[in-house]
Amino acid sequence: MNNLATIYLPRIFCLHGGGTNAFIFRIQCCVIEKRLGRSFRLVYVEAPFTSIEPGPDVTSVYRDYGPFKVWLRDQRMSGVWTSRDVAAEIDRALAVAMAADDAKGATGDWVGLLGFSQGARVAASILYRQQICGLTSFRFAVLFAGRGPLVWLMPDHPQPHGLVGADTSFTEPAPAFLALNSEHMLRLPTIHVHGLTDPGLDHHRDLLREYCDPMQATLLEWEGDHRMPIKSRDVETIVQQIHKLARETGTPSLMTGLGDVISGKDTYLRPVEKGFSMQRISMYTEHGYGSAHEAAYGSVLFWEHGQMNKDAAAMYKATGYMFGEWSDYVQGIHQILIWTALELEGVGANLQHMNSIPAIEAAIKKFADVPEDYKLKGHLNYGDEQAACPEKPKKLPIEETLTIL
Structure with a gap:
């Protein structure tokens, strides 16, 4: 996807494995990025330290794409690394990637971390640090082939039992007696992706079992070894x-390319055409009504979780009949707030209600992986930054716009 089209999307830091680099990792993530690229902007971070050798299987394909980098020290490396040095260099690498992406015009929130192997271990450790001190605001981490133990990235504070110092070799095993306490447990949401033929599978399962709260961790397994998944089914x-x-x-979540979904140019619409009358869609596109969607820079989608409303109504029976109406009030407030925020940023928008056409709502749900019990309530198509606008008219007196009682 055009990189410019994602500058407003929520951002995810992507941390490569040991003995490779950010450029290679982007290639390895190309299939995942293609599918996530309409919802998130992926930003690839270069590890701070030069590896003494490439990672496993790197040279067979990427021999000429060095230098190769690592996040944590190898005991064979020369020099003296303190925990403070390593933690500072990891933070500097993140800051460099963040500044570079900001310089490209990106403005989305930093919402997640995605890491592979050694990068997964560091991603989990960054999330753990946030859990302790709240320095960042990541909402989740996606850990591919990650292994423990977690790394303590606040060397000026007492190190919790179960973690290892940032200056420890990345092959250091987990400390003993982890089951005796839980202060080392990561309790923020994580997704763990394990290849079932990966030689390090037992270590990856240890990270999940010993360091991650089972109520907040999700396990996904696939038939693969120590690499990023690329098959469509797995991705x-x-x-x-x-x-x-x-x-x-x-x-x-913001969505780009909504016009392609609505007009049927995108393959995501075609599988759901069966069973729906396409006459209305044909009229819509033939008369040019879809031009506003196709020309839009992106769209903000507003959803209602039907089951949540039903559950709340069942719990509060006396007022349950009002929950649908109250939900509409909340939707309206959200739409006005976001519309106003876009206007304050100099971005024009128009509110649409394509939920009136079942085939279009079904196509958007399929494209965005939205559960069936969610209802599309509306969406704002927004453009790029506005050109110069005429002077705004004077505001009417408040007594002419409000009835004062």
């Missing part, structure tokens, strides 16, 4: 789970 399952977790953690 689709992972992407669906990321979208699900993003919704559960309150991560905002």
Whole structure:
């Protein structure tokens, strides 16, 4: 996807494995990025330290794409690394990637971390640090082939039992007697992706079992070894789970390319055409009504969770009959707030209600991996930054716009 089209999307830091680099990791993530690219902007971070050798299987394909980097020290490396040095360099690498993306015009919130192997271990450790001190505001982490133990990234504070110092070799095993306490447990949401033929599978399961709260962790397994999944079937399952977790953690989502879905140019519409009358869609596109969608820079989608309303109504029976109406009030407030926020940023928008056409709502649900019990209530198509606008008219006196009692 055009990188410019994602500048307003929520952002995810992507941390590569040991003995590779950000450029290679982007290639390895190309299938996942293609599927996530309409909902999130993926930002690839270069690890701070030069590896003494490439990672497993790197040279067979990426021999000429060095230098190769690592996040944590190898005991064979020369020099003296303190925990403070390593933690500071990891933070600097994140800051460099963040600043570079901001310089490209990106403005989305930093909502998640995605890491592979050594990068997964560091991603989980960053999330754990947030759990302790709240320095960042990530909502989740996606951990591919990650292994423990977690790394303590606040060397100026007492190190919890179960974690290891940032200056420890990345092959250091987990401390003993983890079951005696739970202060080392990561309690923020995580997705763990394990290849069933990965030689390090037992270590990856240890990270999940010993360091992650089972109430907040989701396990996905696939038939593969120590690499990123690329088959559509495997990637689709992972992407669906990321979208699900993003919704559960309150991560905002913007959608680009909605016009292609509505007009049927995108393949996501075609599978749901069967069983629906396409006459209305044909009229819609033939008369040019879809031009506003196709020309839009992106869209903000507003959903209502039907089951949540039903559950609340069942719990509060005396007022349950009002929950549908109250839900509409809340939807209206959300739409006005976001519309106003876009206007304040100099971005024009128009409110649409394509939920009146069942085939279109079904297509959007399929494209965005939205559960069936969600109802599309409306969407704002927004453009790029506005050109110069005429001077705004004077505001009417408040007594002419409000009835004062």
